[in-house]
Amino acid sequence: MDREIALEGCVNFRDLGGYTAEGGHIRWRTLFRSDALHELTPADVTAVRSLNVTTVIDLRSDYERARDGGPHPLSGAVDLIRAPIINENNAHVMGDTSLTLAQRYARIMETTGTALADAVTAIAEAPGAAVFHCAAGKDRTGMVSAAVLGTLGVADEDVVADYAMTGRNLTGIRERLARHAAYRETYAYVPRDAMTADTATMADLIADLRARHGTMKSLLLSQGVPDTIIKRLRTSLVAPVPVA
Template identity: 70%
Template sequence: MEREIVLEGCVNFRDVGGYRAEGGHVRWRTLFRSDALHELTPEDAARLADLGVTTVIDLRSEYEREHDGEGAHPLAGAVSFVRAPIINQGNLTVMADTSLSLAGRYARILETCGTALADAVTAIAHAPGAVVFHCAAGKDRTGMLSAAVLGALGVDDEDIIADYAMTGRNLQRIGTRLRRHPAYENSYAYVPRDAMTAQGDTMRELLGDLRSRHGDLRGLLGAVGVGEDVLDRLRASLVTS
């Protein structure tokens, strides 16, 4: 089955199904990751409806949402929206802290994002249909959530790393898209250069860093408030034999 799904209004939309997990594999056409969705065309919206998408998890900040797009969201009225700002007032400065590696920044963000990570995972676990989670580029915040979810399902590290690094082929188009939007046109020049990469070694370091403190990705999710009942529901929803 095709992992990357071509849409007119996104440049980094793909399925995270198919990976081998503990007890089976991740269901296809159930969980998707993406860059921002506010430029979806009517044809794109119809495609997402055909895919059974019922829930959109927006990992961006309130500022980003307010400054991207005009008028109603292309999916308004068709899906439920969950706001889960992984980067927020509590950890806003971490991404710019170049005394840490990019992986180190990811780890600190995941551990200091308040309820956002737990809210996102809970929404995925309880969604009545397929779910799309996204940030602006579909790389950093989206990559963190993807790693947390796939890791909690027992997906092999090499597959999680490949899932993250796959964004590398789309980085040029992502950069072009971000530079023409008001929420990013001024700040883009000040983003640390490593934040515009998608190297497999970054995810490998992140996974090792998180395990050193939490044991595994289920341990991380437990530390941020995800209960065992939610983790069991997540597995039941996403893993099939």
């Protein structure tokens, strides 16, 4: 089954299904990650709706949403959940060049307020397929992917490879962001490593979080995700190995 799904308004939309997880594998066509869903064309909306997407988790900040303009193209057709992973609590972290990109990710994931818990809960409770997105579909989307896949027992190397998959789309992402004045201004102050998708970044993030939390599940619990939601996440996303 195709992992990457071509759309007109987005360049980084893909399926998180198929990865081996604890007790089975991640169900195909159940969880997606993406870049700028707010730029979907009418044809894209039809394509996304055909995937049985019922829940969209928007990881952008209030600042970004206000400047991207207009209603979300999927507004009224799906449940829209706002979960600003980078917010007033931690916005300064991405510009802190005393930290590596992986360390910035880790600090952000530990200081999202309720945003990380809100995103994970929305994924677990989605009546159909869910998709989460930010502007580039790399940093914040990568953090949520790592938390969800890691909690479900997906191997580190698969989480790392999925993050690095964005690398092939970085040129298109940069070109799209450059068309928007708000992003041109914002990214002028973002360290250059924030526009990379190296395998070492995700590998270091996983090692950093594991050293201080033990497991991704423990991280989620520390961020306010109840065990009942983690169990529901597993039920929703993991297709068990068939009994012979």
